[in-house]
Amino acid sequence: MQLTAVNIYSFSLSTPANCRAAPRWAGAWLGAAAAAASCGSTEEPCTGGVWCRLCTALSSASPPEMLRGKRVIVTGASSGIGEQMAYHLARMGAHVLLTARTEAKLQKVVDKCLDLGAASARYVSGSMESTAFAEEVVKEAENTWGGLDMLILNHIGHSFFDFFNGDVDHVRKLMETNFLSYVAMTVSALPMLKESEGSIVVVSSVSGKVASPFTAPYSATKFALEGFFSSLRHELIIENVNVSVTLCILGYINTESAVRAVSHVIKEAPAPKEECALEIIRSGALRQRELHYPASTVTPILLLRDFAPEFLDGLIRSNMRVENIKRAPPPQGSGH
Numbered sequence: 636m637q638l639t640a641v642n643i644y645s646f647s648l649s650t651p652a653n654c655r656a657a658p659r660w661a662g663a664w665l666g667a668a669a670a671a672a673s674c675g676s677t678e679e680p681c682t683g684g685v686w687c688r689l690c691t692a693l694s695s696a697s698p699p700e701m702l703r704g705k706r707v708i709v710t711g712a713s714s715g716i717g718e719q720m721a722y723h724l725a726r727m728g729a730h731v732l733l734t735a736r737t738e739a740k741l742q743k744v745v746d747k748c749l750d751l752g753a754a755s756a757r758y759v760s761g762s763m764e765s766t767a768f769a770e771e772v773v774k775e776a777e778n779t780w781g782g783l784d785m786l787i788l789n790h791i792g793h794s795f796f797d798f799f800n801g802d803v804d805h806v807r808k809l810m811e812t813n814f815l816s817y818v819a820m821t822v823s824a825l826p827m828l829k830e831s832e833g834s835i836v837v838v839s840s841v842s843g844k845v846a847s848p849f850t851a852p853y854s855a856t857k858f859a860l861e862g863f864f865s866s867l868r869h870e871l872i873i874e875n876v877n878v879s880v881t882l883c884i885l886g887y888i889n890t891e892s893a894v895r896a897v898s899h900v901i902k903e904a905p906a907p908k909e910e911c912a913l914e915i916i917r918s919g920a921l922r923q924r925e926l927h928y929p930a931s932t933v934t935p936i937l938l939l940r941d942f943a944p945e946f947l948d949g950l951i952r953s954n955m956r957v958e959n960i961k962r963a964p965p966p967q968g969s970g971h
């Protein structure tokens with residue numbers, strides 16, 4: 636029998652939610668969700684970093700009304716997890732500003748958001764390869780809403796699931812799209828988020844915590860996100876700035892582009908994008924430090940990373956059908 640991280644270690648730990656500094660608007664959500672969960676916590680206000688019974692109860696509460704009227708930017712919203720987040724936010728009655736490159740897809744997502752009950756829905760199309768575009772999106776939110784409550788950074792540029800072929804330009808371009816644009820949007824949005832005591836939600840991956848083969852450029856961009864945003868979180872706390880930073884560590888999710896890229900190699904079944912999208916929104920609104928989704932896969936991987944890294948490396952390779960990787964030719968002039 637093939638040993639997999641999923642079948643040997645499929646247990647989950649609930650991540651303690653850090654509601655140390657929940658803002659006024661999250662308070663309404665916390666109140667509603669707490670009532671639904673009837674947790675009867677004796678630890679209010681939560682001091683953060685502890686196993687607060689209120690927070691633990693909330694993490695299994697049903698999708699509440701928390702984002703009604705809130706102003707949310709979602710990047711990479713024309714497909715996959717970003718598209719699903721847009722629909723959840725619309726059902727919750729939020730104002731959404733969506734972005735990606737493909738205008739026709741964005742228009743369809745906006746139309747569906749309006750049908751689902753969004754307070755308002757609009758899009759800006761363009762490529763996040765340019766930090767100027769990243770800043771333009773935030774400007775659009777400022778001009779339209781005069782403020783912002785949540786910034787969800789989710790887009791990724793195209794990458795390959797293959798042996799690294801020496802293409803340095805691809806690494807640079809991916810760093811610009813997957814990392815630098817996240818930094819640029821955050822810098823532009825921070826004044827508005829400070830004002831609203833809002834949230835930054837960064838969609839990352841197990842690839843940003845543990846390296847696996849065939850993802851070298853992608854993994855580098857996700858490790859960069861962890862370094863930058865975890866440092867920023869410290870600084871915001873030191874300066875008493877009430878803006879939360881949630882890093883979402885996702886395993887394999889069943890989006891079209893991911894399944895197309897890896898289903899011939901990765902043996903495990905992907906988790907559902909709809910549930911994933913909801914968990915991301917919930918973790919951001921509850922101001923959790925990190926989301927691990929699906930917890931049954933991600934949490935054991937992170938434990939093994941620290942306690943048995945070589946064993947984990949072997950497990951990762953044995954979970955792949957490496958023989959199905961068809962090497963792409965190296966770029967011209969790469970010396971390979």
Ligand SMILES: NC(=O)C1=CN([C@@H]2O[C@H](COP(=O)(O)OP(=O)(O)OC[C@H]3O[C@@H](n4cnc5c(N)ncnc54)[C@H](OP(=O)(O)O)[C@@H]3O)[C@@H](O)[C@H]2O)C=CC1
Binds near residue numbers: 714716738790793841
């Ligand atoms: N699916 C998975 O298995 C996993 C996903 N994740 C993370 O989840 C997030 C979403 O992934 P997923 O939904 O699968 O991705 P998709 O490929 O489905 O969506 C990517 C989105 O980014 C947009 N995009 C692509 N290139 C650019 C660009 N240059 N500028 C602006 N937008 C761009 C795409 O739209 P358009 O082409 O129109 O621009 C699309 O809306 C990513 O951060 C990913 O790393 C993490 C772990 C696992």
Ligand SMILES: C[C@H](CCC(=O)NCC(=O)O)[C@H]1CC[C@H]2[C@@H]3C(=O)C[C@@H]4C[C@H](O)CC[C@]4(C)[C@H]3CC[C@]12C
Binds near residue numbers: 845893896897901
């Ligand atoms: C290669 C995928 C990106 C496909 C792409 O370019 N999409 C955008 C477009 O088409 O424009 C990778 C996206 C998510 C990756 C997966 C992930 O992050 C979770 C796992 C992490 C682990 O380290 C490796 C396997 C993963 C399933 C990983 C595989 C590659 C992606 C699907």
